Amino acid sequence: MDKVFEFLKNAGTWYLATVDENGDPQVRPFGAQNIFEGKLYIQTGLKKAVAKQMLAHPKVAISGMAGGKWLRLNAEAVLDERIEAQEAMLDANPMLKKMYAAGDGNTAVFYLKNATAQICSFTEAPEIINF
Template identity: 40%
Template sequence: MNEILAFLLENRIVYLATVDGNIPKVRPFGFVMEFEGKLYFSTSNQKSVYKQLKANPNFEVSIISKTGDWLRLQGKAVFNTTRKTRQAALDAVPAFSKMYSIDDAIFELFYIEDGVATFNDTKGSSRTVTL
């Protein structure tokens, strides 16, 4: 997981894909953290992405580096929003405190379960890593 997290943190903006019914939906996400051995993302329970992940937890993220190498990561979203996970997120990204608080009812965190990452490079090589 360290290699996956390092790639995500180095390149920051990931594109997270869900489905709404049978329509694909993709949007940028800027937050990722490791907490208790799991890879976490965050959202608001007021957003459509939250509702989509609750209806169908399968998702995929894609991210590209400045050199053109890219990563595709897929798995299932497991929501684990507690005071402990919220505090970890606020500690990881202090700017979050401008949007959320530890007791904020809309602040949600989820980790990836059964994650599979595929690293790809500009030469056409790829390799797969499981979380």
């Protein structure tokens, strides 16, 4: 999991895919991640469609590129409503504090479970990471 976290950090911008209410895939750029209590977290706003989609259909996919390699990750997104998890995410990603505050009723942090990540390149066999 730590390797996936570092990969996402190095990528800067990575892409999260969800499924909307019509079963259509939706992809958007993200760039905030954190490890809290041994779990990989991502963050968004509860008012956003992406949060509603993850709550209705928790299976997500993440993709990003860094250092000539790419990441493909499939996981289940689980909402963690604890203020401590929100604070940890905001402290790790201070740029989010311009838009979000722990306990504001909008900040949503999701941890990824049952995750399988592949770090791939054109020259090496994929590295598989499960967490």
